Amino acid sequence: MPEAFLQALRRDAEAVEAYLADTLPAGNTIAGAMQYAVLNGGKRLRAFLVLESAALHGVAREVAIPAAAAIECLHAYSLVHDDLPCMDDDDLRRGKPTVHVKWDEATAVLVGDALQTQAFAYLAATPVLVGPLALAAGVDGMVGGQALDIAAETADAPLTLAEITALQAKKTGALIRWAAEAGALLADADPAPMRAYAEALGLAFQIQDDVLDVEGDAETTGKRVGKDAEAGKATFVSLLGLDGAKARAAELVTIATEALAPFGEKAENLRQAAQYTITRAT
């Protein structure tokens, strides 16, 4: 990846990480576990999308930083709850014990709950983003996708390509779309180009996750690999084959890139981000 893009990604991640470290609650066990769950050296792709979308639409960085923190808290809450024994039952997240393993299940439930609350706390100063985040996170968005994913585990037949695409558009796509649209919403601009970009990017991102579940190793990805195949779950790789999945992801990156045409050169970081989603190893 071009050095300018990687620098921007690092700079944005550091900015949101510093803001989170300064502003997250502190002083008791739950707050400590919240920090553990959020301040984990993640890629901060969603925060990057918020900050770059804001820059693209002329929104001041200090207005966008809390929104970037919000989406990282929302995402972290979803991971803490997804990792619970009654959900995906994962012990490892980015190479570290998950919250219910390091503490206990009750703590993990409360930490996830409080992280979702914190996400909306961060949006108090940008109310235009509250309704859209609630829509993206709720039963017609992320939680709905998670429910479809759980239902698929006990279904008679594996999901079809159309079903898995619809599932992922909710489970991971909805938050990515909110992040990419945030700048347009804050600037009261047309969010349609960012939406088209985000929909292609989100799907490419998920396809690459499936590719990494087959090709990656636990040390680099920081999570258990091969678990989808093991569980007999339909994935983009099981449905399209490894080469087919990679080809589809590459097509989606082209679509995402073309959606940014109205912005010209200013959107270069976001173009690179689309490329990054399918070249990343973690």
Place this chain on the structure above:
Amino acid sequence: MPEAFLQALRRDAEAVEAYLADTLPAGNTIAGAMQYAVLNGGKRLRAFLVLESAALHGVAREVAIPAAAAIECLHAYSLVHDDLPCMDDDDLRRGKPTVHVKWDEATAVLVGDALQTQAFAYLAATPVLVGPLALAAGVDGMVGGQALDIAAETADAPLTLAEITALQAKKTGALIRWAAEAGALLADADPAPMRAYAEALGLAFQIQDDVLDVEGDAETTGKRVGKDAEAGKATFVSLLGLDGAKARAAELVTIATEALAPFGEKAENLRQAAQYTITRAT
């Protein structure tokens, strides 16, 4: 209780119930379980506080109704998660099977998550209430109180009166305070009188819960009784005695009532609500 108050309580409960029935998500298992958890014939005391607080401050009822729905969703989410096996492990809530019993644990986690999201969705049109609800619901409010409650179960010594008062101020008091202050916040008025009212009311409410855990029966209260004594937990009754707890609750009702003095006759429903918290049987 005076008929005028009981009518107002019923009218407000019906209004928020109808609004929730009209506007809650529908169409899949999680949405159905959300409706089950929220539309359960509860007293709607928190919704009543929002609507009466709004009326007292001259805020239009149609502005306050979504805020009343928000606090009922927030409260319902907390109950669904509190009932989980890893938390209080309750099978019965208002006489019906709890969500994880009727469905399963994963569903209960997601339903609670989505109900919290829905609470903030309902506040999208009243952004002044977003930050205060996040504060009331988060790690320095309700979730923090719940964490203290869980920690108390494995502590060496039962909680002192000061500790249990502080715990309850967060666990149940924070949402009650938000509800009572909502009208003042919407009207950009001084929330101090409503805060003083709510702090006394919230504590009286919790003392009455402890009294009902001793004196109530499962059929009327719709939940398991005697469970605190069984668990050896400190309660206001174990610390003050039954008569002492009742006397303290009555004192708090007087304090709550006096806090409403600036509002004169207009606050009669809220005065009656304070009385109601210690005379209710459910």
